[in-house]
Amino acid sequence: MTETSFPTPVAPSDALLDVRHLKKYFPIRGGVLSRVVTNVKAVDDVSFSIRRGEVVGLVGESGSGKTTVGRTILRLGEPTSGVIDFDGADISKLSKPAMRRYRKRMQIVFQDPYASLNPREKIRTVLGHALAVHNIGTSADREDRIVAMLEQVGLSGDYLDRFPHEFSGGQRQRIGIARALAVEPDFIVADEPVSALDVSIQAQVVNLLEDLKDKFSLTMLFIAHDLAVVEHISDRVIVMYLGRIMEIAPTRTLYRNPNHPYTKALLSAVPNPDITARKDRIILKGDIPSPINPPSGCVFRTRCPIAIADCAKVVPVPVEVSPAHFSACIRTAPQPAYGQLAAQDMP
Amino acid sequence: MSDAFASSPTARTNEPPLLEVEDLQTSFIVGEGQDVRAVDGVSFVVKGGETLAIVGESGSGKSVTSLSIMRLLPKKIGRISRGTIRLRGKDLVGLPEGEMRAIRGNDIGMIFQEPMTSLNPVHTIGTQIAEVVMQHSKLGKKQAHQRAIEMLELVGIPEPVRRASQYPHEMSGGMRQRAMIAMALSCEPSVLIADEPTTALDVTIQAQILDLMRNLQAKMGMAIVFITHDLGVVAEMADRVVVMYAGQVVETGTVAEIFTKPLMPYTSGLMQSIPRMGEYEEKTRLQTIPGYVPLLTKLPGGCRFRTRCAFAEDRCAAAEPPLEVLDSGRSVRCVRWRELDLKTKATA
Numbered sequence: 001m002t003e004t005s006f007p008t009p010v011a012p013s014d015a016l017l018d019v020r021h022l023k024k025y026f027p028i029r030g031g032v033l034s035r036v037v038t039n040v041k042a043v044d045d046v047s048f049s050i051r052r053g054e055v056v057g058l059v060g061e062s063g064s065g066k067t068t069v070g071r072t073i074l075r076l077g078e079p080t081s082g083v084i085d086f087d088g089a090d091i092s093k094l095s096k097p098a099m100r101r102y103r104k105r106m107q108i109v110f111q112d113p114y115a116s117l118n119p120r121e122k123i124r125t126v127l128g129h130a131l132a133v134h135n136i137g138t139s140a141d142r143e144d145r146i147v148a149m150l151e152q153v154g155l156s157g158d159y160l161d162r163f164p165h166e167f168s169g170g171q172r173q174r175i176g177i178a179r180a181l182a183v184e185p186d187f188i189v190a191d192e193p194v195s196a197l198d199v200s201i202q203a204q205v206v207n208l209l210e211d212l213k214d215k216f217s218l219t220m221l222f223i224a225h226d227l228a229v230v231e232h233i234s235d236r237v238i239v240m241y242l243g244r245i246m247e248i249a250p251t252r253t254l255y256r257n258p259n260h261p262y263t264k265a266l267l268s269a270v271p272n273p274d275i276t277a278r279k280d281r282i283i284l285k286g287d288i289p290s291p292i293n294p295p296s297g298c299v300f301r302t303r304c305p306i307a308i309a310d311c312a313k314v315v316p317v318p319v320e321v322s323p324a325h326f327s328a329c330i331r332t333a334p335q336p337a338y339g340q341l342a343a344q345d346m347p
Numbered sequence: 348m349s350d351a352f353a354s355s356p357t358a359r360t361n362e363p364p365l366l367e368v369e370d371l372q373t374s375f376i377v378g379e380g381q382d383v384r385a386v387d388g389v390s391f392v393v394k395g396g397e398t399l400a401i402v403g404e405s406g407s408g409k410s411v412t413s414l415s416i417m418r419l420l421p422k423k424i425g426r427i428s429r430g431t432i433r434l435r436g437k438d439l440v441g442l443p444e445g446e447m448r449a450i451r452g453n454d455i456g457m458i459f460q461e462p463m464t465s466l467n468p469v470h471t472i473g474t475q476i477a478e479v480v481m482q483h484s485k486l487g488k489k490q491a492h493q494r495a496i497e498m499l500e501l502v503g504i505p506e507p508v509r510r511a512s513q514y515p516h517e518m519s520g521g522m523r524q525r526a527m528i529a530m531a532l533s534c535e536p537s538v539l540i541a542d543e544p545t546t547a548l549d550v551t552i553q554a555q556i557l558d559l560m561r562n563l564q565a566k567m568g569m570a571i572v573f574i575t576h577d578l579g580v581v582a583e584m585a586d587r588v589v590v591m592y593a594g595q596v597v598e599t600g601t602v603a604e605i606f607t608k609p610l611m612p613y614t615s616g617l618m619q620s621i622p623r624m625g626e627y628e629e630k631t632r633l634q635t636i637p638g639y640v641p642l643l644t645k646l647p648g649g650c651r652f653r654t655r656c657a658f659a660e661d662r663c664a665a666a667e668p669p670l671e672v673l674d675s676g677r678s679v680r681c682v683r684w685r686e687l688d689l690k691t692k693a694t695a
């Protein structure tokens with residue numbers, strides 16, 4: 001099998017997070033003995049890094065594995081294999097107690113804060129738990145911290161004794177953010193944090209995340225399917241499809257000069273609110289294949305407008321097509337070893 | 348209440364417009380005899396073959412408007428409390444359920460965000476479409492099934508014969524949405540109401556479905572009422588636009604008018620708060636509309652948007668502004684619109 005590591009444009013010492021060859025397979029069991037029949041390869045050999053203070057966007061459609069990447073690097077699910085290097089230490093195999101030290105430093109903001117807030121707990125309790133679990137502050141000064149945190153996210157301290165259902169969607173997301181930040185993490189995974197919000201509220205929360213990122217020098221992995229939001233907030237962007245990374249590039253490069261045919265199709269599919277700029281659209285045929293049985297070679301080839309027979313044979317290697325811009329496509333990013341491979345395969 | 352599109356070309360001829368909603372008010376019981384008006388005095392016209400987008404955020408009343416037209420409001424708690432909905436001049440509001448059933452599907456088809464809620468999980472796709480066809484035509488079982496297969500082919504479902512014998516759960520989200528479109532269009536209705544039809548879909552699949560809807564409209568000539576919160580989709584699909592806020596129409600116009608020169612601060616605020624792709628040289632801050640959409644039980648007096656409006660004055664609180672119809676045919680609900688020069692994009 002071909003080595004498909006995305007070389008990192010980040011010097012190791014700058015990287016807060018360095019993910020190498022991460023795999024996360026979910027077994028599917030069947031038969032009377034419930035043996036593992038097959039695996040869903042949700043994340044299949046993914047490598048990337050995030051430097052301190054950087055916001056990296058992770059985009060992809062359903063089944064791309066983007067959410068699984070976010071959860072696995074926080075060890076909310078056990079990786080099948082691979083290295084998750086956080087601040088110089090591999091956390092991929094740490095035991096639960098050993099992991100606790102890192103939990104405080106790595107937090108997550110979910111898409112639906114309502115599902116992640118206990119409906120029977122007042123906001124005081126919700127945020128108090130977060131502090132108590134990590135032994136932050138004495139019980140006496142915790143309340144002050146909670147009020148300060150609520151104010152940081154634009155909510156009033158008067159809300160302490162309210163229940164989650166008494167808040168609007170945007171306010172609940174602010175509470176979710178307050179909870180994640182209460183323990184003063186270095187690193188945040190924001191998993192579709194604004195997808196469930198109305199447009200006018202979405203902008204408020206995006207601005208809030210940007211402010212807090214600056215204020216607390218946060219490093220962030222921003223997972224979303226909304227390409228415009230990702231462009232707005234990210235320094236670099238990773239594009240995933242069916243468990244694999246297709247392209248990584250600095251944000252402006254990716255949006256202005258995408259290399260991978262999937263990225264091009266994805267960007268062109270976004271409805272444009274500018275009526276004066278109608279553009280040619282690449283409409284991909286068919287559906288996203290099942291990750292249980294992904295296509296051989298390049299996983300995108302079954303929907304790719306420029307696929308050739310060779311695309312079924314090799315898993316493309318990421319190639320640096322411009323500074324810090326990597327693409328994994330044998331058609332658009334000439335493969336170093338590809339000439340040899342193709343020659344061998346020829347009759 | 349004025350007709351929002353009174354001076355539109357169709358209104359000037361003697362022929363009644365295809366679909367005309369006038370002063371529609373839909374109320375819901377929210378407990379202890381308290382009523383809220385989810386839709387409050389909404390008027391608009393849909394012309395044959397056009398696409399009218401109704402755009403708004405949650406609580407704007409856009410979906411309740413479409414359910415009112417279809418007379419599919421939840422029984423007991425929801426009812427049309429005022430106004431008329433005329434299809435080619437015939438009022439649907441007081442129509443007996445039996446007659447209304449004939450209109451649904453035959454004259455007005457509807458598709459929803461989540462096809463699973465309107466597809467029956469225990470029948471095959473082919474059977475379900477055939478059933479709709481049989482209800483609305485004199486076709487026999489065999490012919491109706493043949494028609495179902497033709498429809499599946501028309502909406503671009505590969506291997507339509509095999510797919511017709513599949514159950515909804517055996518299909519992907521995009522395929523299910525195609526199947527629902529096939530069902531809604533099987534009797535060639537003159538109006539298709541599409542309520543957030545692509546919101547649950549991935550963006551590459553959304554592009555397929557939007558393309559399909561445009562092609563089917565060109566082929567079959569139906570009008571589309573496209574309900575969405577996505578301004579990008581509105582820009583791509585609509586001929587004309589109705590903007591709703593807190594149960595009311597706040598602005599109407601052609602897609603060019605709305606997107607190049609919005610007159611209502613809410614419309615302009617929405618446009619400025621969407622991040623746009625590939626537009627910025629440097630990071631800019633998104634413009635926001637402060638605050639939250641008001642609850643229908645706690646509406647501010649006067650203009651419903653005034654508590655969030657950057658241009659609000661004392662007189663905005665004094666009385667609810669009427670929907671003013673301009674000579675061009677577009678309309679706006681704002682007492683200050685003449686004085687304002689509103690932007691469509693956030694600037695650095």
